[in-house]
Amino acid sequence: MGTAVLAVGAVVFGVVGYGFLTGGHTVTSAAVYVDIAQAPAVPVPPPVLPGASTGTWRAECGRNERGVRNSDNVVASPGQPGQAHHVHDYVGNVSTNAFSTDQTLAAAETTCQDDDRSTYYWPVLRVPDDNGDVIAPHDIADGNHGRILTPDAVLLEFRGSPVGNVISMPRFMRASTGNAKGFSSGGVNTERVQWSCSGSREKVVNTYPRCADGQQVVRIFDFPSCWNGLTTDSASHRTHVVFPNALGACPAGMFPVPQLHMELSYSAPSDVDYTIDTFPEERHSALADHGDFINVMPETLMSTVVGCLNTGRAC
Template identity: 70%
Template sequence: MHGIGVRCSLSGWIVGVAVLSLTLMLAGCGTPGTSEHSGHSGVAPVNYIDIGQVAVVPPAPVVRPDGSTGTWRINCGRNERGLYNSDNLVASPGVAGGAHHFHDYVGNVSTNAFSTDQSLAAADTTCPDDDRSTYYWPVLREPGPGGAAQHDNSADGNMGRILVPASVLLEFRGSPVSSVVEMPRFMRATTGNPHGFSTGGVNTEHVQWTCSGARDRITKEYPRCAPGQQVVRIFDMPSCWNGTTTDSADHRTHLVFPDSSGACRSGTFPVPQLHMEIAYSVTPDSDYTIDSFPEEQHSPVSDHADFVNVMPDSLMDTVVSCINSGQHCGS
């Protein structure tokens, strides 16, 4: 800065100091309770927030007399096998490495960009009751070496130690306003947007991060949890089906979210809603981030998850009966 001042006029030097001061002041400003850290990839800063600074979420929609209050839980493990790839069968079918980031998989062990309904139906699974569905989401990483599970992808800025989830909850839920109908086999579903940051928040309304001891506080930023608590990602899938197709050109319009009351719009039908909770034991104050496309800069608003239903029809019938009768069942 001194060298610049020597070469410039006094007035120019004063302007330069003023601009620098303003820049430093703005850099220190931000959302109350948030902090910015350089991600472990060094690509760009990402936001973290103390979970205690997050507002309490409003109550869930009121369940009407005709609502379906049951649940069905299925335990497909937490990817102890270390099943990873950078494909996305739902969003980019037929494109090897189309995600440019790694996904965790539970359920169907064969899922990749070239999977077909037939190959999925014939594959092995980590789920009970012959459920060959595939459930997947971007891996979560911390800075540092990862040994056999490292899977660095430095070309796309995804580096560090992959964290194996401490727990994975898969639960199918009903509708607060009506009974649900059977979800067709091979239905594709997606929630969130892997391009959520670069598109300015499009389709990120259902991005949810929280802590194990503060489930009533939901944020779109990476939460800083109290000592002993786990970081939790929550994924709710859309549940209003068009009644005719298992996929659509944009992979979204065949299965959409209900309105704020929980009701499906005209011409769509409520199917069991898949609710997923992925919990991690994160090192305190570590700059953990999700894998992402390079342009997403590891932003938490780019979080997403995908699902392909490969349950046998008989199992889906059992799930629907359990939910509509108000029971809490599981495999």
């Protein structure tokens, strides 16, 4: 097992190099691991202004106990099964696949309470295991194999805006965070996905943390929350809903909607090289981590969420 070096931000970490097969070739992993004690502190949030929407709403959707998984991505590759080339975990809408439509999602069952039929998904996390979980025949060829870890807990929390009230997001709006090709693109659009440990939440890192024995590995996803007021998607899946600026304000002509914040907690052994599933060219780098969301809340439920956030309550 060789070791390379990769610079991440201002810190240099060791990269554990191990081979996997893809297309008949051996590819070296780009997985980077860092002791959480060496990680930087959580960034300071923007100041909360008078009239801010300071409430929170938690969606209770389970942790994928039903094992709903596939290698599709209906947001990025609709109608193209298996085009993710990595496996996703799903909570919420149990029917989500490459062929899902607004109509099929609205009619499907859900693991969420309050009739929230939204779909929430992310790449699975695996630990090395020769007899690991293979979801599709191309998993091993794509370098994604090993035992899949089901999260111990999944936090889905909608948050308000530090500068004012939020408005309802439209039903069937798509939103993505992170970048499934973050490693090969040099880290573009990867800032909003971070990692931490359950006993060191004051520290975050943009790669895999080494947590102390008995602590959980925590993946953290913040989604964009400034909507263009017109469309539920865009060609790049990134221009119809964008992130606010450093002070929490939306760009001119865009409107603040509830911000989805996701946290996934895992009991990953501290002495194994766990990795997320990725496209082959992303080489299991944590920079390729990402999350996707389709809002399928009934309009009445979305109005309730907005009211909770704008009145500063924890719901």
